[in-house]
Structure formats: structure tokens, C-alpha cells
Amino acid sequence: MDRMENHRHLLEQVGRRLLRRFGPRQFTLREEPLGSLFWTVLSQNTTDLTADRAYRQLRRTFRSWRDVRAARRGEVEAAIRVCGLAQQKARTIQEFLERLERERGALSIAFLGKMPADQAMDWLTASRGIGTKTAAVLLLFAFGRPVFPVDTHIRRVSGRLGFVPEGTAADKVQEALSAIAPESAADCAQLHLDIIRLGREICHPRRPECPKCPLRAICRHARVAEALHPSGRESTIRGHRRRP
Ligand code: SF4
The missing domain is CATH 1.10.1670.10 (Helix-hairpin-Helix base-excision DNA repair enzymes (C-terminal))
Known part of the structure; x- marks a missing residue:
């Protein structure tokens, strides 16, 4: 062997x-892949419980991902402050949304489900703040890869x-x-x-x-x-x- x-x-x-x-x-696959990705970003260096609280507050504060993208950085930071590293995480989320709009013309990552896993990993990790662990968690738990x-x-x-x-x-x-x-x-x-x-x-x-x-x-x-x-x-x- x-x-x-x-x-x-x-x-x-x-x-x-x-x-x-x-x-x-x-x-069971996690619903709403984009939300799942941002929850994973929020969970970096903190507990799942705290990430849940920050994610709920983010969703309560903004009606849509479009509103999150258009918001001032400080507003997003305030919404997720409870999970720590708010400045860094708010930047990751907003830059990711801006990239999606620029490259794909829509705030959806459903297209990743059709890409080979290694290409999807490369696409995700090309975004600042999205590391290999975050990308792999998304592909496994939201796309079943x-x-x-x-x-x-x-x-x-x-x-x-x-x-x-x-x-x-x-x-x-x-x-x-x-x-x-x-x-x-x-x-x-x-x-x-x-x-x-x-x-x-x-x-x-x-x-x-x-x-x-x-x-x-x-x-x-x-x-x-x-x-x-x-x-x-x-x-x-x-x-x-x-x-x-
Ligand atoms: S506790 Fe860790 S080091 Fe010890 S036997 Fe288990 S896997 Fe190995």
C-alpha cells in the first residue's frame, strides 16, 4: 500500500x-449560501453563539444584501460589533458584495454550485478576508461538495x-x-x-x-x-x- x-x-x-x-x-444543506458565507466570516475568532447574534443583528438592520453593500462601513460595523474584529469583517462582507456585483452582475453565489470544487475554492479565496477554511466550509455545508x-x-x-x-x-x-x-x-x-x-x-x-x-x-x-x-x-x- x-x-x-x-x-x-x-x-x-x-x-x-x-x-x-x-x-x-x-x-442538511444550509439555506441561502450568501448568508451562510457571511455567517462563517462573522464566526472567525469567536463562538458560534456570538456569530449567530451578529448575523441576526445584521439581517435585522438591513433589508437586503443590496442595502448592506450600499451602507456606510460604520453602519455595518455597528450591526456586527458583538462578534469582534467588526472593522475587518464589515470590510470583507462589503468588498465581497461589491465584487459579486461587479463580476457577476447579481448578489448571488449560486453559480459556485456549478463550478468544479477547486475552481470554486480559487474564486472564493481571491476575495480579501475569505480563507481556505471559510471557502471549504461554504462549499461543504451550503453546496454539498x-x-x-x-x-x-x-x-x-x-x-x-x-x-x-x-x-x-x-x-x-x-x-x-x-x-x-x-x-x-x-x-x-x-x-x-x-x-x-x-x-x-x-x-x-x-x-x-x-x-x-x-x-x-x-x-x-x-x-x-x-x-x-x-x-x-x-x-x-x-x-x-x-x-x-
Ligand atoms: S487524544 Fe489525541 S493524541 Fe491522544 S490518542 Fe486521541 S487523537 Fe491521539
């Missing part, structure tokens, strides 16, 4: 084990499992995982959300709780830690050093 096949096989095992632990999820968005949890867990060297940049991790990801968008979404949950609840940045992890038997980090400390408790901090 070559390296890619090995990784594909490992990812399948990860998917099966996490599905057993966390259970199946319902996959089998791409694999990588956030900070997925990046960390992927390094520990051995898909990429630990510390690899997120867009490189996304490239590597997208090449071996499941073919269906529903399976991609399940795996994506399950790894994030694992990262939040078990595979913490500083002290992964390997003994209770469903991936322990197939994890490179856990294997190395156990080899270094065969009779001790699981290594719980980066570098496999035990706490005093």
Missing part, C-alpha cells in the same frame, strides 16, 4: 471509530494521528485531507464535525486525554508517548514530558 492509500485507510478507521463514539448526524475544511482542532489532531507532520500549515493539511476524504459530502461533514468534537473534548492542545480516546490504538502520538513512558500515565503535554 502506498502512502496515500495508507492515509486513506487510516482516515476510514478514524471515521468509523468516531462515528461509533459520537453517533450519526443529520446532514466533498471538500474537507480544516480548523485549529482538525489541524492539531491530524498532526498527532500522523496524516501530516505536527505543525503543518492549515491549508496544507486541508489539501492532504481533501485528497483522501470520503466521496460523499454527508460523510465529509460527519468526519469534519466529529474530529472537531474530539479536539474540543479529548484531544486538547496541551493535555490530550489519550486513555479515553477512541483513536488511541491507531494514533501515532499515543504510540510514541507509550513507547517513551511504557509504565507511566499517558503523556499529556507536547513533547511527551510527564508532569512532575
Whole structure:
């Protein structure tokens, strides 16, 4: 088996084990792709709850995306202030709307659904403030394309499992995982959300709780830690050093 096949096989095992632990999820496409994109922009560096509040306020303040585009920057900033980085996010949203109008003549991104996924990624990430994660989240959850968005949890867990060297940049991790990801968008979404949950609840940045992890038997980090400390408790901090 070559390296890619090995990784594909490992990812399948990860998917099966996490599905057993966390259970199946319902996959439904998000409505209104443009709104979904802006919600994802608002969610950068904050919680989903706060992004929800900012998004609701944005929709309450302006009757349409056309009104958002035509508004003064300060009005958009005021509407989304609760989610932080309001200046930057307001600029991203307004510049994106201006670009849409200029290039496509309409405030809709439905055309992305007909583009090959890699071209759609390129089109989206050519906009300032839209990174590869935001673009991949949109393509997966609003258009049902089998791409694999990588956030900070997925990046960390992927390094520990051995898909990429630990510390690899997120867009490189996304490239590597997208090449071996499941073919269906529903399976991609399940795996994506399950790894994030694992990262939040078990595979913490500083002290992964390997003994209770469903991936322990197939994890490179856990294997190395156990080899270094065969009779001790699981290594719980980066570098496999035990706490005093
Ligand atoms: S075994 Fe440990 S390091 Fe590996 S994925 Fe699970 S919690 Fe993270």
C-alpha cells in the first residue's frame, strides 16, 4: 500500500471509530449560501453563539444584501460589533458584495454550485478576508461538495494521528485531507464535525486525554508517548514530558 492509500485507510478507521463514539448526524444543506458565507466570516475568532447574534443583528438592520453593500462601513460595523474584529469583517462582507456585483452582475453565489470544487475554492479565496477554511466550509455545508475544511482542532489532531507532520500549515493539511476524504459530502461533514468534537473534548492542545480516546490504538502520538513512558500515565503535554 502506498502512502496515500495508507492515509486513506487510516482516515476510514478514524471515521468509523468516531462515528461509533459520537453517533450519526443529520446532514442538511444550509439555506441561502450568501448568508451562510457571511455567517462563517462573522464566526472567525469567536463562538458560534456570538456569530449567530451578529448575523441576526445584521439581517435585522438591513433589508437586503443590496442595502448592506450600499451602507456606510460604520453602519455595518455597528450591526456586527458583538462578534469582534467588526472593522475587518464589515470590510470583507462589503468588498465581497461589491465584487459579486461587479463580476457577476447579481448578489448571488449560486453559480459556485456549478463550478468544479477547486475552481470554486480559487474564486472564493481571491476575495480579501475569505480563507481556505471559510471557502471549504461554504462549499461543504451550503453546496454539498466533498471538500474537507480544516480548523485549529482538525489541524492539531491530524498532526498527532500522523496524516501530516505536527505543525503543518492549515491549508496544507486541508489539501492532504481533501485528497483522501470520503466521496460523499454527508460523510465529509460527519468526519469534519466529529474530529472537531474530539479536539474540543479529548484531544486538547496541551493535555490530550489519550486513555479515553477512541483513536488511541491507531494514533501515532499515543504510540510514541507509550513507547517513551511504557509504565507511566499517558503523556499529556507536547513533547511527551510527564508532569512532575
Ligand atoms: S490518542 Fe491522544 S493524541 Fe491521539 S487523537 Fe486521541 S487524544 Fe489525541
